[in-house]
Amino acid sequence: MFRFTTQLVFVSLAGALLGCGGGYGSMAPAPPPPPPGNTIAATNAIVFTPATLRVSAGQTVTFTFGSIGHNVFFATQAGAPADISGDNAGVSIDRQFTAPGTYNYTCHIHPSMHGSVVVQ
Numbered sequence: 001m002f003r004f005t006t007q008l009v010f011v012s013l014a015g016a017l018l019g020c021g022g023g024y025g026s027m028a029p030a031p032p033p034p035p036p037g038n039t040i041a042a043t044n045a046i047v048f049t050p051a052t053l054r055v056s057a058g059q060t061v062t063f064t065f066g067s068i069g070h071n072v073f074f075a076t077q078a079g080a081p082a083d084i085s086g087d088n089a090g091v092s093i094d095r096q097f098t099a100p101g102t103y104n105y106t107c108h109i110h111p112s113m114h115g116s117v118v119v120q
């Protein structure tokens with residue numbers, strides 16, 4: 001005679017339901033203000049514009065060249081950035097000004113073209 005013992009297995013349901021409410025912040029940080037437009041255009045009118053650009057020490061100036069080639073040669077002085085030599089058309093080239101001063105420059109292709117960057 002065999003007696004069968006029925007073991008009751010109690011299963012306890014530990015319902016650990018993780019809420020999926022990853023509250024995505026709807027308050028994205030405001031975009032930073034656009035950088036100052038420290039740009040000098042070497043134009044097809046054979047002028048640099050603006051003729052005088054004022055920037056703060058440490059800022060970068062972008063020289064943009066139109067379809068007519070130009071270059072930028074700085075007067076020799078301490079703190080002047082590297083010249084932009086050659087015949088540059090359709091490009092933009094950056095130069096950083098680290099020291100206060102007035103930096104005059106000319107285009108060697110068109111000697112009548114000149115301008116200055118005043119670094120404060």
Ligand SMILES: [Cu+2]
Binds near residue numbers: 046070108109
């Ligand atoms: Cu030129």
